[in-house]
Amino acid sequence: MTARVLLQKASRAQWLRARGRGIGGTDAAAILGHHKWSTPLDVWLSKTGRAEPTPSSYPMARGNALEAFLLAEYGRQTGAIIERPPALLAHPDHPELVASLDGLAHHRDRTVVVDAKTVGHRGAGVWWDEERMCPDMYAVQMLHYLAVTGLEEAVLVADVAGDYTEVAIARDRAWEAAALPLLVRWWAEHVVADTPPPADWERDSIPALNRAWVTEPGETVEADLSTAAAVHACVDRARIEAQVKRDKDSLRVLIRERMGTAQVLTIGGEKAAALDSRGVLRVKEPRVGDADPGSVEG
Numbered sequence: 124m125t126a127r128v129l130l131q132k133a134s135r136a137q138w139l140r141a142r143g144r145g146i147g148g149t150d151a152a153a154i155l156g157h158h159k160w161s162t163p164l165d166v167w168l169s170k171t172g173r174a175e176p177t178p179s180s181y182p183m184a185r186g187n188a189l190e191a192f193l194l195a196e197y198g199r200q201t202g203a204i205i206e207r208p209p210a211l212l213a214h215p216d217h218p219e220l221v222a223s224l225d226g227l228a229h230h231r232d233r234t235v236v237v238d239a240k241t242v243g244h245r246g247a248g249v250w251w252d253e254e255r256m257c258p259d260m261y262a263v264q265m266l267h268y269l270a271v272t273g274l275e276e277a278v279l280v281a282d283v284a285g286d287y288t289e290v291a292i293a294r295d296r297a298w299e300a301a302a303l304p305l306l307v308r309w310w311a312e313h314v315v316a317d318t319p320p321p322a323d324w325e326r327d328s329i330p331a332l333n334r335a336w337v338t339e340p341g342e343t344v345e346a347d348l349s350t351a352a353a354v355h356a357c358v359d360r361a362r363i364e365a366q367v368k369r370d371k372d373s374l375r376v377l378i379r380e381r382m383g384t385a386q387v388l389t390i391g392g393e394k395a396a397a398l399d400s401r402g403v404l405r406v407k408e409p410r411v412g413d414a415d416p417g418s419v420e421g
Contacts, residue, residue: 124234125273126212129221133210138223141211143170145221146306148264154309155302157259163309163320164327164335170314173334186241189282193239194226196287197280203228205237214271217303219310222271228278236268236277244284251283257290263302269294270303379404 130141146154146166153161168174198205206227214220226237240261242250249258257279265277269292279290313320319335346354378396382388388396393409 125215126271127215128209129213130210138210145219146310147221147223148267151267151306152260152263155263157263159260162323162326164322164331167313167319168334189241190225190239193280194237197237203230212271217307220271222268236274238279240279240281242281242283247284250288262292265292266295266298270299375404
């Protein structure tokens with residue numbers, strides 16, 4: 124292993140402080156656009172101390188609790204000796220690229236990175252896909268760990284909706300040649316320079332942007348052409364949404380009137396609307412292919 128040891132052992136508080144001074148595997152996945160939940164702006168807010176603390180959750184607690192079990196199960200099934208690695212490692216040439224490994228597995232002929240994942244039934248589909256095998260964000264995380272450590276193979280050991288799964292990922296030097304310079308440049312241009320990265324218009328939020336840019340009371344900025352167009356489009360969509368809401372409310376009144384004393388309305392024999400115990404009207408699309416949408420039964 125060619126990585127430099129930044130922390131051999133550390134408390135969680137020490138580890139969090141040290142990890143905040145570099146790009147880890149999950150950070151790399153977000154910066155490169157492969158993370159399902161986190162964006163580059165989220166990473167920047169975290170690394171610059173602007174992010175709000177992440178609240179603990181049941182999935183996080185479950186994953187932490189199963190980590191040791193999964194690593195031990197991998198050792199039992201393969202005969203590998205599982206080692207607890209140093210708390211934090213860094214790339215030998217790029218100290219801003221760091222890795223916190225779950226484990227190292229020593230086989231007779233090789234040492235591999237081992238990372239434990241816990242997946243509920245909602246996220247299980249990708250893991251059973253024979254082509255992808257695991258989510259892209261985890262694959263990128265493993266490639267980052269291999270680049271940092273210099274090892275040739277990583278294995279994801281996962282509890283996927285109760286099933287034990289292994290996914291092996293080989294080191295990819297072509298990926299490293301493309302990705303590592305991007306990550307190093309991103310760190311310099313955004314974290315070192317304290318300049319927020321461009322927002323992801325679909326996934327970033329106004330509260331996140333408010334943490335990135337603190338408002339100066341009374342300051343005014345003139346919109347450029349694209350921003351002015353966005354303002355007009357936003358206003359137009361608000362008008363459309365208001366009209367859609369009015370239309371929806373009117374249709375719900377019509378449906379309720381046609382139901383009369385009935386609790387349930389059907390279309391082609393399939394339930395389409397119903398009044399719950401509180402008198403709230405629930406409307407859904409019936410699973411009837413050839414039903415006449417103009418017919419109302421009640």
